[in-house]
Amino acid sequence: MKKIQSGHRTEKLMSNTKRNERLALLFLLPSIILFAMFKYYPILSGVFVSFFDIDIVNLPGDFCGFKNYIRAFGDTRFYEAIWHNVKFFAYSIVMTFWQPIILAILVNEMRRKSKTAFRLLYFIPAVVPAIATTILWKYFFNPDYGLANYVVQLFGGQPQLWLNDENWVYFCMNFPGMVVFGGMAMVYYLAALQDVPNDLYEASMLEGASFVQRVRYVTLPGIKNIVITQFILSLTGIFGTMENILLWTGGGPAGETETILVYAYKQAINSMDYSYAITLSTIVFIVTLIITYAFQKKTQEE
Amino acid sequence: MSVIQDIELKSKKGKRLYIGIYILLAVMVIVQFFPMLWMFLGTFKTDPELTSTIPTMLPESWKFSNYVEAFEKYDIWKNLWNTVYIIVMSILIQVTNSIFSAYALSVMKPKFGNIVQMVFLATMMFSGTALMFPLYIQMTQMGLIGSKWALILSSSVWAYSITWFKSFFDNIPRDLFEAAKIDGASDLQILGRIVLPLSKPIISVMCVNSFMAIYNDTVYPLMLLPEQKDWTIMIRLFVLNTTGTPRPSHMYVLLVVATIPSLIIYMMAQKNLVEGVSTSGIKG
Numbered sequence: 001m002k003k004i005q006s007g008h009r010t011e012k013l014m015s016n017t018k019r020n021e022r023l024a025l026l027f028l029l030p031s032i033i034l035f036a037m038f039k040y041y042p043i044l045s046g047v048f049v050s051f052f053d054i055d056i057v058n059l060p061g062d063f064c065g066f067k068n069y070i071r072a073f074g075d076t077r078f079y080e081a082i083w084h085n086v087k088f089f090a091y092s093i094v095m096t097f098w099q100p101i102i103l104a105i106l107v108n109e110m111r112r113k114s115k116t117a118f119r120l121l122y123f124i125p126a127v128v129p130a131i132a133t134t135i136l137w138k139y140f141f142n143p144d145y146g147l148a149n150y151v152v153q154l155f156g157g158q159p160q161l162w163l164n165d166e167n168w169v170y171f172c173m174n175f176p177g178m179v180v181f182g183g184m185a186m187v188y189y190l191a192a193l194q195d196v197p198n199d200l201y202e203a204s205m206l207e208g209a210s211f212v213q214r215v216r217y218v219t220l221p222g223i224k225n226i227v228i229t230q231f232i233l234s235l236t237g238i239f240g241t242m243e244n245i246l247l248w249t250g251g252g253p254a255g256e257t258e259t260i261l262v263y264a265y266k267q268a269i270n271s272m273d274y275s276y277a278i279t280l281s282t283i284v285f286i287v288t289l290i291i292t293y294a295f296q297k298k299t300q301e302e
Numbered sequence: 303m304s305v306i307q308d309i310e311l312k313s314k315k316g317k318r319l320y321i322g323i324y325i326l327l328a329v330m331v332i333v334q335f336f337p338m339l340w341m342f343l344g345t346f347k348t349d350p351e352l353t354s355t356i357p358t359m360l361p362e363s364w365k366f367s368n369y370v371e372a373f374e375k376y377d378i379w380k381n382l383w384n385t386v387y388i389i390v391m392s393i394l395i396q397v398t399n400s401i402f403s404a405y406a407l408s409v410m411k412p413k414f415g416n417i418v419q420m421v422f423l424a425t426m427m428f429s430g431t432a433l434m435f436p437l438y439i440q441m442t443q444m445g446l447i448g449s450k451w452a453l454i455l456s457s458s459v460w461a462y463s464i465t466w467f468k469s470f471f472d473n474i475p476r477d478l479f480e481a482a483k484i485d486g487a488s489d490l491q492i493l494g495r496i497v498l499p500l501s502k503p504i505i506s507v508m509c510v511n512s513f514m515a516i517y518n519d520t521v522y523p524l525m526l527l528p529e530q531k532d533w534t535i536m537i538r539l540f541v542l543n544t545t546g547t548p549r550p551s552h553m554y555v556l557l558v559v560a561t562i563p564s565l566i567i568y569m570m571a572q573k574n575l576v577e578g579v580s581t582s583g584i585k586g
């Protein structure tokens with residue numbers, strides 16, 4: 001009986017293979033078309049037109065070879081912009097990357113209702129959209145009437161120019177993320193923490209390991225993968241920073257926070273130089289591709 | 303699992319540690335809420351109070367008319383309607399595309415599946431901002447500048463979302479599909495009656511993720527929608543802050559208004575978030 005049934009099943013599956021293939025293609029077709037139109041076409045056309053002096057009315061304009069690239073690699077503003085991206089990334093990792101991890105570990109210690117409550121409570125402040133957060137904190141950092149200077153003076157410090165001071169500006173831009181750190185990242189880490197086997201905790205308890213030791217030797221290795229994934233994710237965004245900076249400082253003070261894409265944006269919007277803007281964004285694309293690829297390769301090896 | 307074992311909670315030392323963590327979390331959460339509370343209270347203050355060198359926590363006198371003024375001056379209802387329209391359409395199309403693609407890749411497994419999946423996944427490495435300028439030119443050529451559909455189409459597919467759905471579907475026991483197949487169910491029926499009801503948590507997670515990506519976008523939407531009547535609430539915020547000199551009291555109202563949609567979305571999805579993240583297997 002069993003034999004007949006499995007034979008029947010295979011036969012049915014065989015005759016269905018072709019239909020199945022066609023139906024699968026039908027399911028995938030909308031996505032394939034949309035990916036082609038709105039991801040592959042623009043990225044390839046971006047690479048293509050970076051070799052042209054773009055004429056927005058009469059595309060693509062005149063072919064100019066590597067002119068745009070030669071211009072970029074001879075442009076000191078371009079190199080400064082790269083440095084600003086790296087600087088922004090370094091500040092954000094040091095100031096904001098680790099809190100959700102620690103928060104998730106601590107919230108995960110809570111039992112039953114307290115756990116649910118804290119998870120929700122830490123989630124709510126993080127729902128304020130990034131742009132609203134930036135604008136709000138710009139009021140805090142206002143040198144004339146901002147809360148920051150008021151608090152600093154309360155503790156006997158000197159008022160600062162904050163966002164207008166090149167020594168403070170990177171710190172200020174990452175400060176909101178340093179104090180408000182709940183949200184999605186915490187949820188990812190919390191989910192990962194559920195999979196750390198309890199046997200290991202039990203064993204380390206029996207060996208008399210302290211809380212910190214257990215976190216160090218059991219918890220952190222247990223969630224290593226998600227931490228690396230999150231790190232790579234933020235790394236792929238390293239050259240993508242733009243909107244936030246435009247809102248915070250517009251690239252100021254004195255170009256001190258002008259990232260590559262802010263530079264590209266200014267070229268496109270203020271100078272109508274689309275050729276150069278697209279060339280810069282194409283460079284960003286290629287560099288990001290290399291970084292992501294290299295890191296994924298490396299993590300797969302390990 | 304928790305670091306502190308249940309058995310330890312009965313000892314004095316364990317209890318002390320637990321209460322210590324509890325207090326730490328409670329104190330930190332107050333700090334987290336402060337900016338949000340400040341923002342909300344700010345909507346009731348007058349401009350002189352908001353720009354005074356000695357800040358106040360509570361408004362000196364509650365000025366409720368800030369809301370009326372801001373809504374009149376900036377046509378916020380229209381901005382909100384545009385926001386809802388763009389977000390709902392984008393998420394609907396994106397999630398539908400993702401579900402069908404993920405189902406095909408995970409359950410139907412056609413021969414060409416691997417190649418298609420690779421083609422999809424590769425786009426995760428295209429940063430959105432690098433796509434921005436070429437897409438703008440493309441939309442100009444397509445004559446879509448000034449149309450909300452330019453924006454909706456730009457976010458109609460997202461490789462990320464497909465990966466999430468696929469790994470979620472991969473974890474559904476295959477027996478379920480086989481049993482349904484033997485009963486003569488078609489793929490559409492399996493998708494509608496078995497897969498979708500099981501996928502509520504992951505759909506929640508994906509809606510939140512898509513929402514965040516689309517809602518917070520400003521520069522690209524502004525390029526596509528140059529006219530005020532088409533602006534979303536975020537474009538309004540961005541433009542006012544980069545080019546205008548808005549009154550702080552109006553600005554605070556706009557900030558609160560812009561927070562409400564995300565608050566609603568998160569509250570709706572909140573219950574399903576953790577489960578969705580846990581069961582999708584995406585966490586590494």
